[in-house]
Amino acid sequence: MKSNVRLLRKQRKYSAEFKKQIVRDFESGQYSVPQLSKLHGVANQVIYRWIYKFSTFNEKGFRVVEMKDSSQKKMKELEARIKDLEAAVGRKQIQVDYYEKMIELAKTELDIDIKKNYNTPRSTGSGRTKEK
Known part of the structure; x- marks a missing residue:
């Protein structure tokens, strides 16, 4: 049994x-x-x-x-994209600083005012011309 x-x-x-x-x-x-x-x-x-x-x-x-693997992969891709964009912004900021320095040098050493001055009268070159 x-x-x-x-x-x-x-x-x-x-x-x-x-x-x-x-x-x-x-x-x-x-x-x-x-x-x-x-x-x-x-x-x-x-x-x-x-x-x-x-x-x-x-x-x-x-x-x-x-987060699953696909989410982690997407996060890594987004982090890489952010890093690339931050690098591009950094390069653009360097260019802006360079251009501002060149404008400043042109004004001080060459006595050329590159920045737009709002007090100057408009040029007549953009007006209508007389037809002959």
């Missing part, structure tokens, strides 16, 4: 320090939840529960959302 063998569900108890260490690893950005799950053999849902419980950044009512 076969006895009824009940399958025992394995339950593991983790220390609070272990749980907090997992949360610190996640918060540092060193590991994602799936990576921690594979590394320690703990289910994703359990790790998310620990994050909600022990996280210093988590507030009640907010949900933890991890």
